[in-house]
Amino acid sequence: MxxxxxxxxxxxxxxxxxxxxxxxxxxxxxxxxxxxxxxxxxxxxxxxxxxxxxxxxxxxxxxxxxxxxxxxxxxxxxxxxxxxxxxxxxxxxxxxxxxxxxxxxxxxxxxxxxxxxxxxxxxxxxxxxxxxxxxxxxxxxxxxxxxxxxxxxxxxxxxxxxxxxxxxxxxxxxxxxxxxxxxxxxxxxxxxxxxxxxxxxxxxxxxxxxxxxxxxxxxxxxxxxxxxxxxxxxxxxxxxxxxxxxxxxxxxxxCKLDDESEIDDQDNWEKSNPMLSYPRSQYAQGLFDTILEEYEDLEDDPSNREEFMTKRMNLPITDLERSVAKWEEIEATNQPFPELSGKDCIGVIDFASIRDFAACGLLFRHEGKYPFITHSFARKEFVDKYYSYSKKHDAEMAGKKKFAPIREWEEQGHLTVLDEATINPKHVVDYFIEKSKYYNIKKIIGDNFRMEVLKEPLEKAGFEVEVIRNPKAIHSLLAPRVELGFANGLFIFGDNPLMRWYTNNVLVKIKKDGNKEYEKKEPIRRKTDGFQAFVCGLYRIDEISEFNFDDAFDALESLNF
The missing domain is CATH 3.40.50.300 (P-loop containing nucleotide triphosphate hydrolases)
Structure with a gap:
């Protein structure tokens, strides 16, 4: 011994x-x-x-x-x-x-x-x-x-x-x-x-x-x-x-936390940092105060949680594939739309394949929040196969219907089911032409793959089109804005269960370099098109002014000089 x-x-x-x-x-x-x-x-x-x-x-x-x-x-x-x-x-x-x-x-x-x-x-x-x-x-x-x-x-x-x-x-x-x-x-x-x-x-x-x-x-x-x-x-x-x-x-x-759940008990922090054990030196107390401040900041800026867990608690979140937001935060997007008539907006498009789903929409800025109006198109053959769209009374298909109630969402006006071999780009173009009667669409954004068949007809219809060459590159750039937006209730989707479904299907993948990408939790049935379109809009939303010129002119005309 x-x-x-x-x-x-x-x-x-x-x-x-x-x-x-x-x-x-x-x-x-x-x-x-x-x-x-x-x-x-x-x-x-x-x-x-x-x-x-x-x-x-x-x-x-x-x-x-x-x-x-x-x-x-x-x-x-x-x-x-x-x-x-x-x-x-x-x-x-x-x-x-x-x-x-x-x-x-x-x-x-x-x-x-x-x-x-x-x-x-x-x-x-x-x-x-x-x-x-x-x-x-x-x-x-x-x-x-x-x-x-x-x-x-x-x-x-x-x-x-x-x-x-x-x-x-x-x-x-x-x-x-x-x-x-x-x-x-x-x-x-x-x-x-x-x-x-x-x-x-x-x-x-x-x-x-x-x-x-x-x-x-x-x-x-x-x-x-x-x-x-x-x-x-x-x-x-x-x-x-x-x-x-x-x-x-x-x-x-x-030295590390044993489990992510231990983060909320400050007495556990010495597991990852032995400097924090009692009695604490002057340096250790200052260090504790700094870590505590960073921890409290996570409530307002959850995008730093991975960094905090990895560096301060020495515990990388082993499941680096997680939802983009808590379900409660996704539910909080169910806010009534403000009056948006005549306001500037960014048009957005996303579809994984012209053989299944396509999503398009308009993203606005309004009093610090981001209202998003969206509509989707889906092929009948695809939704029949994976969500039992046509088989109303088939008990065997009940699970598929529950997984994604396509017909219910269609009846609510969030979705249009098309009985076509592929989704005709004309439906997307017509959507923006119709919406341009009520809103000022500054430009329409989509990624290189999606815009290949849409750029020319959209430009012929008079829209400015921007193509994002590498859409995944903007995910890490926008991740802090996305997380803060959900955490603080800044996103307004209205009462849109389809958009909530899209968002809940998103999987955040953290790459080896710490950058984030938005992918699907499951490659076929869990669609994310509406969310990906929304992210495209966030990429250029700062180009949109919240000022409404029509309202200003109306106010001037009402003045009695």
Missing amino acids: IVNNYVQEYINLWKSGKIKLNKERILLIEYLEEHVLSREDLYFNDEMIENCIRFGEKWYFPLQPFQRFLIAFVFLFFKQTNRVFYRKHFWMKGRGAGKNGLISVVTHFLISSLHGIREYHISIVANSEDQAKTSFDESYNVIGRSGPLKAMFRRTKTQITSKKTDAVLKFRTSNGETKDGLRDGAVVFDEIHQYESNKDVRVHISGLGKKQPPREFYIGTDGYVRDGFLDKMKEKAMKVLKGEARPNALFPFI
Whole structure:
């Protein structure tokens, strides 16, 4: 049985209920007690641990129990060979948990005479130079503020060198040109969520082992790249914690919420950010206040929820495919239309195929809200097949009728069913010609595929037509406006169950780069044409003025001069 005061301190804080841990850290403690602390062939270099902690607290900042705990395992060795037990350290915490600050302390100490290993060079690697310099710049500035440290280290804007050990601390970008032949003692990989593969990592660690003892540090917060390097690291971490890999394959310190539902209890936030555990330092209290403010802002701006969950709570919402709005928000579009006669509007068109559905409509601006008048066309053969349009009394088809009551929506005037081989573009053109008698249609918008057959007849009818070449590119651009609009009741669809159905069928797909696209929850029966048309209108709605010139002229004529 091996013991270290700082390791035991942290374990006791959890067992006594003074701090909250997520499942991964609970597994870590159980795994350490069973597979590591119970061994007789290991030892903590307590002198080195004390020196590192004192170095950090003298020149940097007071260290928290979890930081002292992490430092202890950097200096865990085999007794016989004096090799480090953990070569790889994986620290994953929510934004603001001080990962860069702690790595600054550790790397600065490792090149110092207190560590005492000559030419123990260290590289800090990240995708961008700015991120790679974060910890380097902190050490650079600490040296600049201290006369004694200036006497012990030489510093330039590109490297810090220990005068006694000739050990060098550098920063590098992961996509640099030449990395072969490096003779580092340790390498730090920062913001590992951005790495799509281990290709660059392999290059940087290829020189490790030439200088003993070799160490690798992988630090960061979760991100949006799925099935990349970070996900592989997390899989490896879980294998270690479950005893399915060799005990020293990785030291995994993972801090995150266990479940999305825990977000609403502020006491759970320390699961993702151990800096928030009580008693809080002045820095930790300021950090908590910032996170609380961001959390409260989500009520008015829910578009930031994914970012908040991913970066602050270190828990990417694993189901990245979700509805565009809550059903209550979709229901809230059932507002009466204001008086829109004579007002400017944007005409919109969307249809996935001229063989099933087509949606067209008019989008307005009115007193800060966005009224949307829409009508759809559907082919009879398609709605017969998938929604049992013609089979009124067939009990076997009841499920299809309930899924989308096409005939009911047609009777309400939201839809026209056409018994045609394909939807004739003339119906769409006629719709806009009719509506232009009552509203001022500034232009008609659709994407490149849909407008191929409609652009010429619409222009012949006198309409200005705009073609969106890449409609998916505007989805991410408009996502904040869409989410805020639903959250604040800014969209007016009237009592239109078809439009509510379209909207509820939309699936928000978050891509690897964090951008959003609007797709279908199911490719055939769940149509989204009306919603996609609505989004096209939002793309150009700022070109519409809320000012009604007809009303202004009427008011002038009524004045008695």
